[in-house]
Amino acid sequence: MTQYTRATFDQVLIQNYTPADFIPVRGKGSTVWDQDGKDYIDFTSGVAVNSLGHCPDEVVEVLKRQGETLWHSSNWFTSEPALELASKLIELTFAERVMFANSGAEANEAALKLARRYAVDHFGYQKSKIISFKQSFHGRTLFTVSVGGQPKYSDGFGPKPADIVHVPFNDLDAVKAVIDDHTCAVIIEPIQGESGVLPATQAFLQGLRQLCDQYQALLIFDEVQTGIGRSGEFFAYMHYGVVPDILTSAKALANGFPISAMLTSDKISKSFSPGVHGTTFGGNPLACAVAVKVVDIISQPHFLQQVQQRSKQLIEALEKINQKAKLFTTVRGLGLLIGAELAAEYQDKAAELRNKANQFGVMLLVAGPNVLRFAPSLNISNEEFALGIQRFEQMVDSLA
Ligand SMILES: Cc1ncc(COP(=O)(O)O)c(C=O)c1O
Known part of the structure; x- marks a missing residue:
């Protein structure tokens, strides 16, 4: 061999x-x-x-059981594990609607596209500015590296998606200087993970919430790293008492079996009408069954x-x-x-x-x-x- x-x-x-x-x-x-x-x-x-x-024994058991039952059915069919997982995430959080994907980057890609589409639907094409933070990390697709605040990951791939602004983390005045009626979203990691484990301050997140409300921009929390109990709360936003409009989760959601989720309100979710966004594997029964078990344990x-x-x-x-x-x-x-x-x-x-x-x-x-x-x-x-x-x-x- x-x-x-x-x-x-x-x-x-x-x-x-x-x-x-x-x-x-x-x-x-x-x-x-x-x-x-x-x-x-x-x-x-x-x-x-x-x-x-x-x-972990309990999770392996579910993986085996679902592995012998139904792995994948495509999104032309829904599945019991996906419905159960979405229901649990809604019960545990601010969210009213959930969409599944396969990785953190894909959940953020979905969140950014949803924010843009929501702005187009409700305000028009001019409302496209996305505010993000220096040193932030949101994944490796072209949109998410462009929104992420690390040029070493975004440069060298030709033209980037437009109308993205980066300002210093934890600096509310810097956000005030760029936010306006053309802003569709502010995206932030409540704790910047990849760039040094830097927690946002309470005042900063509260200030972002107020500014987003004032300018009718959506506040997106990237909880890919901080979510599913990592911060000591089920999601880090719960520590801060600041509720986002869209939240993304991945990494620990199924303890290593690939899955991610985007959580949002009913109203915002309507901008993803049939056919607007999708994925082959996202929300497959195997990943969702495993995630249900993980969520059940960690949310206690x-x-x-x-x-x-x-x-x-x-x-x-x-x-x-x-x-x-x-x-x-x-x-x-x-x-x-x-x-x-x-x-x-x-x-x-x-x-x-x-x-x-x-x-x-x-x-x-x-x-x-x-x-x-x-x-x-x-x-x-x-x-x-x-x-x-x-x-x-x-x-x-x-x-x-
Ligand atoms: C905050 C944050 N967002 C997004 C991602 C990207 O997730 P994935 O690698 O699953 O695409 C990561 C990965 O480290 C992350 O820490």
């Missing part, structure tokens, strides 16, 4: 990623094993995706309380390690989406530290060149958590 190794990656896959030098082959809970049988404590959750850990109040407790433990543990190591200047975030900003001495070393952590048997994420990002599964066991922290501390000690 052919032995595939990390070197095979460099031969057969398009080189748009630079994966770690080991290959995970198995996972259970928050532990992952590589080809050599070495174990790692996973503080990444596959970038905030495997929120119930790897291969006691589950979310445990996330908040674990969040405190994680922040305390990192701060304790930092007392002697002076590795970070700040540790910030909400729930189990925590960013630790590196001190001047370690500038641009986030990726190097992440790779070193792998050697010590703990998997970490970065968020930009200067932030280590910790996003463990929301149900990580006490033993795995303690072991992961111990291994991280050993890595930090080795730097001295």
Whole structure:
């Protein structure tokens, strides 16, 4: 049998990623094993995706059951799992209508198209401006990289969709300077994830809500990373008490089985009349059945309380390690989406530290060149958590 190794990656896959030098082959809970049988404590959750850990029994059971029942029927037919999932998301949130897709980028693409179409339907073609934030990340389609605030992802692909404005995050005056009657939407991550785990302030989100109301623009919350319990509430907007017009969710929605959702009001949803938007796989019965189970578990109040407790433990543990190591200047975030900003001495070393952590048997994420990002599964066991922290501390000690 052919032995595939990390070197095979460099031969057969398009080189748009630079994966770690080991290959995970198995996972259970928050532990992952590589080809050599070495174990790692996973503080990444596959970038905030495997929120119930790897291969959780209850979810695997549903996956198997639905896998033997009905996987895919196309959107020419609806399905019981899709109806159940949409009903649950409506019950749990501000939303009255749901549309499913397959990835965060697709949910955001749908949200942006819906905002544009709603503006055309109600106000005319001149209302097309989209306000977004510098450093924001909304996915990799041409529309979503153009709306995202990182030129390194949007430049070099020819003409971009027009009428998109980027202003600094958490700066309400900057928004006031550009918002007007031609604005159709403001899109924001309540916590900027990829660019450094930066939470929006309460006043900023409240201010955006007021400005959107004033100018009849739609407020879109991209909760692809912050949603499904990651922030310690089911969605991060619940922390802030600021309700968006459209919300997007993906990543953890089915614990790694691809699915995303766009949530909105009945009135706004009407701009997606039959045929206006669609997807082949979005909302297939298999993905929706898995997501129903995930949503049922994570939305339990006691589950979310445990996330908040674990969040405190994680922040305390990192701060304790930092007392002697002076590795970070700040540790910030909400729930189990925590960013630790590196001190001047370690500038641009986030990726190097992440790779070193792998050697010590703990998997970490970065968020930009200067932030280590910790996003463990929301149900990580006490033993795995303690072991992961111990291994991280050993890595930090080795730097001295
Ligand atoms: C806030 C946010 N939006 C959108 C996306 C894109 O999601 P996907 O990679 O599933 O398209 C991500 C992915 O990291 C994200 O963090």
